């Protein structure tokens with residue numbers, strides 16, 4: 418029996434294969450996220466090998482991701498709809514709260530569930546062809562992949578409301594200005610820039626990366642008084658690691674090569 422071709426590829430790159438490249442390979446359907454592809458994403462990020470220190474997420478073809486596979490949009494009762502949305506939450510949480518930082522390389526359409534997927538990464542690099550939209554509003558549905566939690570954190574509630582009420586589309590330049598992407602690059606170069614950033618991230622102390630992924634977003638949600646205590650705990654744990662001590666020693670001995678330079 419022939420098995421169904423996968424809609425996702427996972428390969429390894431960089432020094433010691435430390436970078437996982439996770440690619441949506443459903444270009445003929447603009448990388449639309451079928452239930453099967455959402456499960457493949459979940460499995461890929463839940464099962465990254467221990468050797469991996471950073472990941473790059475991208476999509477084949479002219480578009481990063483066209484969102485929910487509309488051909489699977491079936492009549493669901495409320496309970497089934499709830500579980501469908503929750504399955505996206507599990508998959509996208511596996512990206513945001515997985516073992517390693519994820520850099521999304523964006524180009525073309527980053528729309529609907531594709532924008533929800535991009536928002537679950539830690540860094541977004543967008544090339545000049547990128548555009549962002551939330552067509553859910555015009556399709557009579559609502560976001561269901563964590564977008565109402567993550568997207569306002571990037572651009573604010575008012576802008577997300579406008580996008581969904583009016584179908585507004587933001588181009589790459591506006592998207593960078595508003596906070597969808599932290600890096601804007603020329604057309605065709607998002608993947609290379611994402612790999613460059615992933616290499617740098619892979620060189621960080623693992624506990625620092627862990628703190629940034631798992632502690633920072635939670636501290637930012639805490640009342641200041643709680644946040645300060647959590648920060649103190651995490652910083653005490655991070656600085657106690659032998660690797661942290663070795664890095665500071667190297668800097669003080671002029672050996673680190675990590676002096677901060679003007680950008």
Ligand code: 1HE
Pocket residue numbers: 445446447449450480482483484485486487488502505526528529530531551552553556558559560561562
């Ligand atoms: C699809 C999908 C899809 C393309 N589901 N099949 N998302 C949307 O509402 C976006 C819908 N898609 C588009 O607006 C456009 O396809 C694009 C702007 C992304 C790309 O345009 P283009 O001209 O390059 O491609 P195309 O000709 O529109 O599509 C090529 C094929 O991909 C075509 O199939 P074919 O068999 O006729 O070749 C399309 O049907 C198919 N395709 N997008 C299914 N989305 C957790 S809740 C999240 C809720 C949402 O994400 S709602 C938003 C859904």
